[in-house]
Amino acid sequence: MTRRPFVLYSLVSLLWLSIGHLDRDAMGAPAATVLMERASTCDRQLLASTTLQRLRSSWQRCIQRYATLVSVYPHHPLAKTALQRQAELTKDLSRRSGNRRDVEDAEKLFARSRSMAVTPPPVTAAADTSSPETVTSSASRSRFLVVVDPGHGGKDPGAIGIGGLQEKDIVLDVAKRLQALLKSQRRLVVSLTRTDDQFLSLEARTAFAAERRADLFVSIHANASPRREAQGLETYVLGRSSDADAHATAERENTVPGERTLDTQVVIQAMLADLSDTTREEHSLELAQTVKESFVRTVGKRYPVVDLGIKRAPFYVLLNTGMPSILSEIAFLSNPEDEKRLKLPSYRQSIANALAAGITKYAASPILARSTE
Ligand SMILES: [Zn+2]
Structure with a gap:
């Protein structure tokens, strides 16, 4: 009766032991040591660069990397060190930001770190074989x-068409339609960074x-x-600008009226640090490709689509913390034909359908049998 579970237990233990030295565990999560190395690299780059330190997203990226280790391997001996470093970085960030929430977060993290005992994992006694938290x-x-x-x-307002149509209104409408479509999918949870006509800084979006x-x-x-004839769909991932137009688009999107203008060079520096995460880049490109193809197929059924391809540019809003990210320029408001179409609810619905189909396909794709970061 008890023999079979025992054999199973031994096999599982053996499996954990044997993969202890590999980069990934059986469920696809990188080993704790790999996660620690990623977090420490991020930390070192941040401390070495006053330019990076000026960007909140640089701090968040490193804090998040330590947090990932703690959440995936809460019983690993490295977890306590990671949590402590997460707390210290949050405290340093709070000194710079003066943000009350950062101060509170740091205090909570220090309290958690003090109460965290370095305990052996609950299933096996060997430290290096501690498994990722199954629940997480x-x-x-x-x-x-x-x-x-x-x-x-x-x-x-973002871009304004010759007929007066404002980018902020169009993209909110498309986003709400997209949310309604994605919500009906069982596995997907959707959140919008804004649900009404409110101002949000680029930092607040990445933090969200x-x-x-x-x-x-x-x-x-x-x-x-500035070229009235420019028309069509552009799908962006973070990177050095593919061409002059891509660079101009990123500069425009990085500039927010009434706010401190972001130096594109600063974004590029932070980006280079971020791009060391090649897995994320690979996933972003896969997402961009899937969404773009879906757009051309779905919207193209009823409307002509000029596909300007997948491009790279240093968008601040794509400098977030480790998840695959794209920026979709769904049409040119400066083009009278595109603007006329964007006024049609049916056209906006068609764009939302296309984005939803692309995202759904990506979410189901095998590439997502991937690391937890
Ligand atoms: Zn924009």
Whole structure:
């Protein structure tokens, strides 16, 4: 009677022992040592660069990396060190930001770190074989959180068409339609960074996704170009600008009226640190490709679609904390034809359908049998 569970237990223990030295565990999560190395690298880069220290997202990225280790391996001996470092970085961030919430977060983390005993894992006694928290892993697998970010809002209208149509209104409408479509999918949870005409800083948008530990981030925008004839769909991932137009688009989207203008060079520096995470880049490209193809197929059924391809540019809003992220410029408001179509609810619905189909396909794709970071 008890023999079979014992054999199973031995096999499982053996499996954990044998994978202790590999980069990934059987469920696809990187080993604790790998997560620690990623967090420490992020930490070192941050401390070495006063430029990086000026960006809240740089702090959040490193804090998040330590948090990932703690949440995936709460019983690993490295967890206490990671939690302590997470607390220290949060405290340093609070000194810079002066933000009351950061202060409170740091205090809570220090309290947690003090009460965390370095205990052996509950199942096996060998430290290196401590398994990822099954509850965390299965929980993160059962819920797939998509953060949809309608660009601009409030005092920041974004691009304005010749007929007066404002980017902030169009992208909010598309985002709400997209949310309604994705909500009906059982596994997907959807959050919008804004649900009305309110102003949100670029930092608040990235923080929104990071704090919720989203699985992916889709920022929706409508383009503008001094060339009236410019038309079509552009799908962006974070990177060095593919061309002059891509660079100009990122500069425009990084500029918020009435706010401190972000130096694109600062974004590029932070981005280079961020791009060391090649897994995220690979996933972002996969997401961009899936969404773009879906757009061309779905919207293209009823309307002509000019596909300007997948591009790279240093968008601040894509500098978030480790999740695959794209920015979709769904059309050119500066093009009278695109603007006329964007006025049609049926056209906006068609765009939402396309984005929803792309995101759903990506969420179901094998590439997501992936690391937890
Ligand atoms: Zn925009």
